[in-house]
Amino acid sequence: MRKEGHKDVDEFFQTQRDLNLVLTGHSKNAAERFLDVVLTEQKIALACGHFSAALHLCVEAGDDPDKQVFSRICVKLSEVFESAKKNMMSVAENNVSTLGLGLDLESRYLEAEKEMLFRRTCKLVELETAKRNAEKAKSVKKAAMEEVKKAAETEFDQICGVAKKEIARFEALRVEILQQSLIQWCEKQLLTAKESADQFNQHLQALREMA
Numbered sequence: 001m002r003k004e005g006h007k008d009v010d011e012f013f014q015t016q017r018d019l020n021l022v023l024t025g026h027s028k029n030a031a032e033r034f035l036d037v038v039l040t041e042q043k044i045a046l047a048c049g050h051f052s053a054a055l056h057l058c059v060e061a062g063d064d065p066d067k068q069v070f071s072r073i074c075v076k077l078s079e080v081f082e083s084a085k086k087n088m089m090s091v092a093e094n095n096v097s098t099l100g101l102g103l104d105l106e107s108r109y110l111e112a113e114k115e116m117l118f119r120r121t122c123k124l125v126e127l128e129t130a131k132r133n134a135e136k137a138k139s140v141k142k143a144a145m146e147e148v149k150k151a152a153e154t155e156f157d158q159i160c161g162v163a164k165k166e167i168a169r170f171e172a173l174r175v176e177i178l179q180q181s182l183i184q185w186c187e188k189q190l191l192t193a194k195e196s197a198d199q200f201n202q203h204l205q206a207l208r209e210m211a
Contacts, residue, residue, distance in 0.1 A: 006124065008124065012116065017121070023115075031104050034095070041091055045088035046085075053078075055081065055196075058071070075206060087196040094185065106174055106178055109177075111171075113167065113170055117163070120156075134149040
């Protein structure tokens with residue numbers, strides 16, 4: 001905890017750490033809330049399937065005209081709710097495979113960046129400790145402590161150089177993946193909506209003919 005809150009000497013990395021902390025929380029929350037939406041859609045689909053099956057229990061055999069009409073209506077309504085079930089399942093599956101996957105990936109990427117930034121902060125703490133030890137070292141150990149300090153500085157500079165490149169690449173990739181998942185989500189939703197509208201129009205026409 002002490003290292004996580006350690007003040008950074010580089011404004012760029014301090015900004016990235018602050019930003020990552022906020023984005024990681026929001027990203028994880030968004031992914032969880034979107035999963036809640038998907039689970040609700042699956043429950044609705046399941047309920048439509050149960051109601052569709054229940055309507056078949058109302059079908060009665062016999063020559064009574066009223067019963068025959070009622071049975072035909074029940075069968076048709078059962079088909080309508082079966083279509084609603086399939087539609088909702090398609091919506092849920094599309095949500096998972098497009099935006100759901102995109103949000104999950106972004107959350108994982110941000111967690112990975114958080115871990116990288118934390119490891120760099122740990123190296124920063126090690127470097128500052130090495131500097132203090134070199135300053136306080138007595139003449140007998142001075143040379144050895146200076147070598148430790150120089151080695152820590154070299155390693156830390158290398159880590160910072162790699163980290164800046166990785167952060168730039170990550171930011172570009174993160175935006176691209178989220179953008180693609182949003183586009184795919186919209187395309188899938190539009191396609192499913194069109195297919196569903198066609199199906200329900202057919203059901204509506206059949207019900208009008210029965211009336």
